[in-house]
Amino acid sequence: MKILVVSRCLFLMLILCLLVLLPFSDEKGCYYALDLGGTNFRVMRVKLQGNRTIDLKTESYKVPPNIKVGKLHELFDYIAEKICHVIETETDSEIVPGKKRELGFTFSFPVQQTRINSGTLINWTKDYNVQDAIGKDMVKELTRALEKRAVDVNVTALLNDTVGALAGGRFYDSNVVAAVVLGTGTNAAYLEQSENILKPYGPPPESGQMVINTEWGNFNSPLLPLTEYDHALDSDSPNRHKQILEKMVSGRYLGEIVRRILERLADDAALFGDIIPPKLRQHYVLATYNVVEMHSDKSTELSVVEKCLEEVFEISDVSLEKKNVVVKICDIVATRSGRLGAAAIMAILKRLRKDTTKNGESVVVAVDGSLFETYKQLNSCLQKTLSEELVDEQVSKMLLLKHFKDASGIGAAVVAASHSIYT
Numbered sequence: 552m553k554i555l556v557v558s559r560c561l562f563l564m565l566i567l568c569l570l571v572l573l574p575f576s577d578e579k580g581c582y583y584a585l586d587l588g589g590t591n592f593r594v595m596r597v598k599l600q601g602n603r604t605i606d607l608k609t610e611s612y613k614v615p616p617n618i619k620v621g622k623l624h625e626l627f628d629y630i631a632e633k634i635c636h637v638i639e640t641e642t643d644s645e646i647v648p649g650k651k652r653e654l655g656f657t658f659s660f661p662v663q664q665t666r667i668n669s670g671t672l673i674n675w676t677k678d679y680n681v682q683d684a685i686g687k688d689m690v691k692e693l694t695r696a697l698e699k700r701a702v703d704v705n706v707t708a709l710l711n712d713t714v715g716a717l718a719g720g721r722f723y724d725s726n727v728v729a730a731v732v733l734g735t736g737t738n739a740a741y742l743e744q745s746e747n748i749l750k751p752y753g754p755p756p757e758s759g760q761m762v763i764n765t766e767w768g769n770f771n772s773p774l775l776p777l778t779e780y781d782h783a784l785d786s787d788s789p790n791r792h793k794q795i796l797e798k799m800v801s802g803r804y805l806g807e808i809v810r811r812i813l814e815r816l817a818d819d820a821a822l823f824g825d826i827i828p829p830k831l832r833q834h835y836v837l838a839t840y841n842v843v844e845m846h847s848d849k850s851t852e853l854s855v856v857e858k859c860l861e862e863v864f865e866i867s868d869v870s871l872e873k874k875n876v877v878v879k880i881c882d883i884v885a886t887r888s889g890r891l892g893a894a895a896i897m898a899i900l901k902r903l904r905k906d907t908t909k910n911g912e913s914v915v916v917a918v919d920g921s922l923f924e925t926y927k928q929l930n931s932c933l934q935k936t937l938s939e940e941l942v943d944e945q946v947s948k949m950l951l952l953k954h955f956k957d958a959s960g961i962g963a964a965v966v967a968a969s970h971s972i973y974t
């Protein structure tokens with residue numbers, strides 16, 4: 552795959568920008584953060600203690616599948632209920648009399664945003680398809696749901712998870728220049744000099760930096776080598792012709808790509824015998840964590856692969872040779888994802904090169920997301936591609952991909968603090 556060409560082409564695609572006050576790391580106080588759009592939905596209470604120290608309480612929830620495709624008020628009622636549960640656990644020291652609680656809302660979907668505390672949904676991605684939501688202000692909807700429950704919360708900041716990860720990364724390390732999310736979906740944000748920004752909504756500030764949310768998951772180009780499996784996956788998806796790069800790279804889709812390849816091999820080459828197991832035809836039945844497990848199977852008889860084929864597809868008595876084919880497919884799909892992820896990161900580094908390498912300081916890219924955290928082989932393929940094929944020697948020496956756990960949620964709380972209505 553022509554990784555360098557893909558990277559050059561990605562470099563031309565930058566879309567959503569916003570002026571966000573990034574944290575200075577000395578913020579203090581108790582803030583809430585809400586993180587919606589990844590594997591889990593999380594509510595956090597973040598006590599900022601100054602000097603880059605925090606005390607964090609996190610509650611994670613699974614958003615029920617019916618809510619992800621239900622009505623908008625049901626989604627926000629569900630979220631408000633969970634926020635209330637966390638608020639109920641507040642201690643007296645966390646309540647400031649006469650002040651509303653403040654919340655940073657990490658909303659991991661494309662949003663049209665011209666102010667820090669409002670933004671309208673452009674379209675859903677991943678497995679969300681809530682009705683009547685496009686064009687609605689997500690902050691208003693959340694505020695309405697919280698008001699119904701009579702809780703005193705001001706939604707101070709709305710931000711993409713990549714913007715949250717950038718803020719969270721910089722809270723700990725001021726050399727962070729970009730943030731990447733490799734999870735259920737994929738995307739990146741970086742800091743751009745304001746004078747380079749052509750902004751359709753009015754003039755950008757004359758100096759300083761602005762945060763660009765690239766929404767790179769929506770990248771598409773004739774240069775992307777799409778296979779028949781990618782075309783079929785896209786055409787069966789609720790967001791056809793959108794998020795093409797994301798559909799090749801991110802955790803929502805890798806399991807499904809592997810399943811489609813196995814189905815084809817079962818049909819054309821009787822991989823699992825003459826009768827096709829019905830479960831093999833079921834879309835999204837194979838999750839990406841199954842792929843991670845199978846790919847990491849070190850046992851001589853590939854017993855993890857065997858167990859997974861049995862549990863997910865109800866396929867048994869598979870020979871060692873065939874189990875090896877399954878592992879090989881996982882490897883091919885993960886390698887493609889890692890290499891494309893590297894190309895996308897390279898596009899941002901190229902954009903930043905002249906600004907970042909001049910001081911000789913390290914260039915830190917904050918990375919967050921379940922795929923990056925859990926898929927070791929994919930993660931090392933991404934890093935190897937970056938250092939061996941893409942990044943020139945000078946940048947390579949200074950480049951650091953750093954995992955900041957929960958960066959996007961922590962970032963949401965610190966951005967809420969920087970934009971507090973009380974300062």
Ligand code: BGC
Nearest residue numbers: 659660661676732736737738
């Ligand atoms: C969304 C992005 C988000 C990314 C990672 C994509 O599907 O469009 O806004 O940042 O997922 O969560």
